[in-house]
Every structure is written in structure tokens, then in C-alpha cells.
Amino acid sequence: MIITFSILSAIAVISALLAVRLRNLVHATLTLMAFFVALAGLFILLMAEFLAAVQILVYVGAVGILILFAIMLTQQVTGNVKEHIEAHGALWGLAGATAVLLTLLLPAILKTALPLQPVVETIDPSVRALGLNLMAPYTIALQVIALLLTAALLGAVVIAISPEKSEEEKKS
């Protein structure tokens, strides 16, 4: 268990680091996908199989592809996909992020008395129970999410359509 955990978390951390540091945008996205998959592995380790599947389906299958499309639309398609923008604020950013990590997150985690063992050894993470929960106590949340997704879909389309083109469409 601990071995699997170490491997998965190492992959997750390293690929996340590469994703934010690589100059080549497509490589960054591909490592981001590796990060998503490793995280799905961690979810399975925590017995959340359904969420692992959703994680892969949504992040690898949808978000990752979206990012790739965005890269293809904003870069030279065939040529060099590397970012040429110098990051001169790197030092300050590094310092800020490290400060957050070292002064806020890690001490908080390490000082708190947290359970070493889960309450129950194995859970049967029934998808059915999840669905029933979504349908009964969290219906409103589900509806709001549905509305949000629809709004996001429409919003994305409206933003991405160029103004001139939409006027043309109105005329025709």
C-alpha cells in the first residue's frame, strides 16, 4: 500500500512540477495528463473508484483535450510550440509559493492530530448510494451544477465566437 502510494504520489508531484515548468506547452499538457491519471490512482487507493473514473473521464478526456485545442489555436500549429515569454517574476513567485507551503500548509498538517487509520477497513463505495445522495439531499446542488455547466457551455461558445461572425450570423 505504502509502496503504491509513494509511486503514485511521486508521479503526481513530478508530473505536476513538469507541467508548470516545461517550456513546451504540449509537453506540459501531456505531463498534466500524467498528473491527472496518478491522482486517479490515488483516488482508487482511497477506495473512491467512481471518482477515479470520473477524474479520468473529465480531466484526461475533456479538460486535457480542451487545453490541447486551446494550445493549437493560439500557437503555431506545426512549428515550435515552445513558450517564448520570459518569466522575470519567477523568483518572487517561487518565494511566495514556498512561503505558503512552508509557513501555512505543512506546519498545519504536521501539528494537527489526524487519524492514522480509517474508521472502517473497507468501504463498499456503491455508486448507487452516491446516486441516491445526489437525487435526495443534494438535488438542489445537482441542479445548480447542471445550470452552471449549461451556462458555462453557452458562455464558452459566446466568448469564443468572434463578434463579427456572430453579427454576420444574425444577418443571415
Next chain:
Amino acid sequence: MTPINPDQLIVQLTQWALSFLDSYPLVAVLVAILLSTVPLIAVFPGCFAITTWLERKGLARIQNRIGPNRTGPLGILQPAADGIKMLLKEDIVPKTSDRLAHFLAPVVLMVPAFTILSVLPFNRNMIPAAVDTGVILFFALGSVSTLAVFMAGWSSRNKYSLLGGMRAIAQMVSYELPLVLSGVTVIMMTGSLDTTKIVAQQQLSEWIQSSNAGLQCLGQIIGWNVFTPWGFAGFLIFFVASLAEINRCPFDLPEADSEIVAGHLTEYSGFKYALFFMSEYVSAFAINGLSTTLFLGGWSGPNIRPPWSDDPNALLIPGFVWFFAKMFALMLVMIWIRGTLPRLRVDHLMGFAWKFLLPLAIMNIFVGGFYYYAPRWHGIPVVGWPIGFLVMYLSYECIGRLNRGPKTAQRVYHYAS
């Protein structure tokens, strides 16, 4: 010693073998994992080899040719010859390609292709990974193949490859929707994402367990989802969408040879190409296996109980025989389609997914819901069936008419006077 059931023979053998390892639980787990994964890795490449031969022979028959006939009787050794040729070929990597992504792409394609096989129930008690979320895991891992195709297309630094990769992404993302939605109807009716439960739901257990052999046979067939209006429509939508999902003709745009040479495969050769080729066929098996499971009753088929067995669920013909028979039947239909139909164009392809299959799949969900709640007479859906069928047929006609428009029509030709 339990009585030997022909259909459970492999399961019983496995359990017998594992019983020796009871005192070494860790070894037992490892052996159990090996016993459930190695057959997958051994059987499906074999099926792939047979299918390449079948495809070449079948296409040849469709096209008035003979097909491979030099290697062994009827050219049956052709896959072996092809395999040896592929392995011995030089592996050419374009100089400017992105080497890592170029190398990883076939691997990234192959791993999910084999992994998704593990949620398919090949027989009763014969499923490599009995997970509660089987169907959604299948779709989730299946969506990773999109990424692999993009990697292949992008890393080759070839414009044909890039076009193929972009086409593949657009196509796979679009067709995933009707594919999943037509499966959703089945999930809704079963109330489970578990593939074993989906198969079990399609068998009429009272009939199977009766003493009448005819009823036993019938009970294995009559409950198949494909015999319900939503199941039939769902099966057709699923099948068409799966053709697009695995880039088979007439949706083989990502590797359209007459337009973009071989799409994302253009710069692949040798072993990597073989891996790609195999992964595509294995995904084809997987998706046909899933449509078998969802709509065609999985491993069930005309079957009777062995007379010597007391187990009410025991069957004479092993279920995996039926499973593979159905899977290969679907493969043959795919080969037949490939020999018959021309390819769609990219905008037609998108229109077909978004304007035709998707509304139909959504309609199908409503029909499924209606069918579920419609009153029944002695368990027979006397209301749900005809009305469901009528609604599906009418929506097919309407959506089809709306899509066709005035653009294409048979023309009348005149002669010069």
C-alpha cells in the same frame, strides 16, 4: 468436490489451482492477478491475428478477389508472416519528431485498450475485474485513446499526421456523447454500472431454472436488451458511434488514406506501427464486447443445463463461446461495412454525431424511462413496447428528415436534343 460444470470449468480450475496456495496469501493474490490478466494478453492478440486474416479474406470476397492464399492453407498463416515482417522492419523516427511523445503514443494507446477489456464479463464468474463502476471505467479509460492519437499526430511533425490527429480528437470527443448516452439507457434500466449485473438482468432466471429445455434456451435470449425498442435503437446508435470511436470505415477520417495518407499513423513503421494496429483492433474487440454486454445479452445464448448437474445456473455450452461468437459477428459486420461504404466528410461526420445521433440518443433515454414505468400485463410490456417502438421510429424519421434537408437528391438527367 463440486460437480463439474462445463461453463464454469475454467473458473473451477482456477479455484482448484489457487486452493494450493491458501497458506501463502500474497503469492495467491499475485497468481490470481496473473491468472486473470495473462489470458487477456494472450487471447486478444490471437483474436487480432485471426481478425486481420478474416478482414483480408472477407474484403477480398466482397471485392471479387481471393485474398491472401500463399501462406499456409487459405493464407491462414498470413498474420504470422505480417507479424514477422513488422518486427523485422526498420523503426524509422522522423528527425524532427518529438521522440518521447512519438515513442510513448503507441504505448499510451495500447495500455487502455487492454485495460478496458478487464471490465467485460466473458462468462458467469469470469470477469477479470469485477468493479462496481465497470461501464464508466470502460468509457473513462477509452477516452484516453484520444490522447494517444493526438500524441502520435502531433509528435510526428508531419502535416498529414497533425491533420489526422486533430480530426481524431474532434471525432472521438463528438462520438463519445452518443456512445455514452445510448449506454446510459441500459444503465438506467439495470440500475447498475456493473457489467455482470447488466448481463444478469438480460436473462429471465425463472425461465432458465425451469425444467423445460426450450424455456431454458429461450430464457437466455428473450430478455436481451436489443429486443426492446430502446435497446434496439440504443444498439444501433451505440454500434454506429463505436464505429466512429475506433476509427472504422465509414468514419475512418483520421487515417483516411485517400486524403491524408494515413493520418496519425503516417510516420510510424515497424513495431510501433504494429502496436498501433493491434491496439486499434483490441479496442474494436473491447467496444464490440461492451455492446455485446450492454445489448446482446453478454455471454448468454441458446443453452441448456447439463443433465448431470444440480446447480440451477449451470450451462452446457460455456458462456464465453457465445460472447466471442457475438463479438466476432459484430467484427464481421464492421468488415462488411468497410467493404461497402465510402467515407464521410469531416463536416458531415460532425453533423451526424451532433444533429442526428445525439438527439436520437436523448430521445432513447426518454423512451427507456417510459418503457420502465409503462403498465405491464403479466410482466409483458404490452404498452411500453409498441408505443416505445413507435416513438423511436417517428423520432428517427423526423430527425432524419430534418437533417437531410434539400441538399441531396436524386437527379434527373436530360439528353441534348
Next chain:
Amino acid sequence: MVPLHYYLVVSAILFFVGLLGVLTRRHAIIVLIGVEIMLNAANLNFIAFWRFGPNPDLLLGQLFTLFSIAIAGAEAAVGLALVIAVYRFYKTPDLEKMTSLHE
């Protein structure tokens, strides 16, 4: 079993990495990638707390994560649409050059 601390440390480091991306990179898409990593780190926290929490049968952590993933999907769609729209206007994905409000 792996103790809860470990998961939380991993999640903290992931959050840090995401933050690093957001703070140090100026390419709009990479910034978005950083945001996604931070969101995922939070999801890992949800799941870990659910697993180790007193009442896992309530599935609260899973439900929260499910909602969070849905929102992340919406965020990615809108975010990337914005990136494309901004790119169309400024002809660059560099966030520091998008300063018309500033002027």
C-alpha cells in the same frame, strides 16, 4: 494503511506546485494548468478526509469532489474560451501584455 498525514502532505505539495505555476508563468494556458493542479490537490484532500473521516457512509467527500470536478470542467471551458478570445484581441497569450485596463 497510509496515514492521513501523507495524503495531506502530498496534496499540500501539489497545491504549492500549482501556485508556483500560477505565480511564475505568464502564459495564460499554463496559468490555467496551475489552477487545475490546485483544484485537484483540493479534491485529493476531500477524498482523503472522507476516507479517514468519522462517517464515510455519508459519502460527503465524494459528493463534494464530484461537484468540484464538475465546476472545474466548467471553469476549464470558460477559461480556455477566454484565453482564445483574449488571444484573438491581443495576439499574444502573455498575461503581462494584456494591460488595456491598466492604461
Next chain:
Amino acid sequence: MSTETIAPREYQIYSGDDLRTNVLEISMGPQHPSTHGVFRMDVSLDGETVVKLKPVFGYLHRNHEKIAETTSYLGSMPYTDRLDYFCSMTNNWAYALAVEKMAGLAVPERAEYIRVIMAELTRLQNHASLVGFLTNDLGASGTPLLYAIREREHILDLFEWASGARMMCNYMRFGGVRNDLPSGWLAQCKKVVDDFPAFMDEFETLLTGNEIILSRCQNVGVLPRDLAINASITGPCLRASGVDYDLRKVDKYGIYDRFDFKVPLGSVGDCYDRFMIRLLEMRESVKILKQALATIPEGPVNDSKARNFRPKPAEAYGRIEGPKGELGFYLVSDGTPKPHRYHVRPPSFINLTVLEDMCLGQKIADAVIVLGSIDIVLGEVDR
């Protein structure tokens, strides 16, 4: 050789109003599965849409015209086979017609009939294969093509029986044909011609009503009537645009005025029309063949005097309605045994000039079938 220079076309480059994506420049060919030979199209794509297309040819140039000017008149007869290697019979005929016109040679009655039979058989096999290749470009994995090839084999067998070669027939001579038809040939030909409509029915059932073919071909690669006339397009491409121009009717060369056949005309001028016109023309060719086979007389088949001769200084232009369009030979004689000037008007080459106009704004997949529907043979384009 036209000395007039044509101003380069103003390319309407897609000035992307929305995304300003890069235009993808693809060099399709010379090695590409669907350019029908060593032909190159420099295509600029915006996404999948063709915004610029430049045909590049000459990869197969082999100096046909200059070689013919250093050879005797008869010596370049086999060389014409290699122009459009699908239709060597019609190539021979066009060349023979030009020389006959210049030297004033008469053709015996039976030879005229044989020429018509050979030319129409050529048209049948050319159109059948072309439709097959077109569906291949549409991605039909070769099934209709192999159906067509099966029928073509019967016709090529006939050619081989009569001339000794299946493709490079070299069968026509000035003032007739090389040799008389072997005994039994006409009966076999009649059988092939009688069987042909069955194949046509099968072919049309398979193809014309197919929804994918309809949607892929209709309103794709439209060639407007005026442009077709201005660009001097000939053959089925011109008739698909609705222009009633068939040299068999216009020139009535040979003995075409004796046969009863019609000229099918298209209305839109898209790929589907070009495809259908060919199918309909095949039916008309069968009609001509039936009439010719029924009425072919006995008699000599060639003019034995017309072997190596020195025509008087003169010029002549002989043209026929080849399967691909107007195939013409322009000859100038200076009284020596070799032509002073020898020029070919290849239909493939001239029909190819409108490729860009037909492809602009279409998808890349359409460019391929537009090229396929023009029906080119690179041997003729590059000469």
C-alpha cells in the same frame, strides 16, 4: 506552345476574421495515394478548408512532342499509346485522324467501323475505371473499383486478341487499322457488350443512391457553365456543366453520323454530375456498340500505300472525342518523312487548369474527389 502569358491568379487568402489560425501548407504529392500518379497539389488549408491550391506537374514529362518531331509519322504511333495509357485506342485514332487529314488518306468502311468499336470499348473501360477510382478517392476501400476492373478485364481481353497488347495497343494505322479482327472476335465482343448493361445496373444500384456518395459529391467542386467554356474544358466535365458539346456530334468524324445516340447533360456541374454523366455515357456507348456490331461490313481494313510517306507541306489538326475530352493532334509537315511540328492537345491537362477554381472553399477531402472527378492521367498531362 502558347506564347501568351496569363496573369497569375489573385489568391483569395482567407483573412481570418475570427481565430487567425495558421494556414497549413501541404504539399500533396508527388507521392500521395490519391493524386493518380506523380502529380502534386500545393494546398493551403485553413483547418480543413482549402484556401489555395496550386497544381504542380511535369514529374512525368518525357519530351513526347519533341521526340515525335524526330521520328517518322508512323514511328510515333506507338508513342501515342503512352499518352493516356488507359485509352491507347482513342489516342491512336486521334493521331491517325490528324495524319489522314494532312495527307488526304481515305479509310475503308470496315476500318471505320472497327475504329468506332474500339473507341467505344475504350470509353466503356475508361469510364468504368474512372468511377471506380472516384469511389476509391471517396474511401470505398476499392470495392467498386474492383467491380469495374473485372469488367475492364473483358474489354482488355478483346484488345489483346485484336492487337496483341492489352494497354499499349498500337492498333490504328493511317488509312485504317493494322490488321483485321481475328475470327470469332466480333461474336465475343457482342457477348461482352450484351453483358455490360447488367454490370451497369449493378454498379448504379451500388453507387448512385448511396447517401454518403450523394452528400459527398453533390454541390461539391461546382464548375460553372461559363467558366467551363472559358477554360476550354471538354469532355464529360464540360457536359456535366450543361454544355451540349460532343465532338462525335459536332465534327461527326469517322462514321459517327450513322449511329443513333444521345448526349447526356448535367445541370449543376458538380462532382455528382460528372460522375453520373459518365455512367450515362457508358449506356450510350453500349448503344453505339450494338449498332456498329450489327452493321459492320466486310472488306479491307487498311490502305497498304500509307506506310512511310512524305506528305506535302501542310498543316492539320485532327481531334476526336476521347473518353476524357477533346484529344487533338496538331501537325505541320515540311515535306520530309518527319513532322515539322507535332503538338498534342491533351484533355487531362486542360481540364486540370480549373482544379483550383473548383476546390477553393471546399474541404481537403473534396479536393481529392474533385481531382478524381476531372479524370486525369499523368502520362497525358505531362507528356
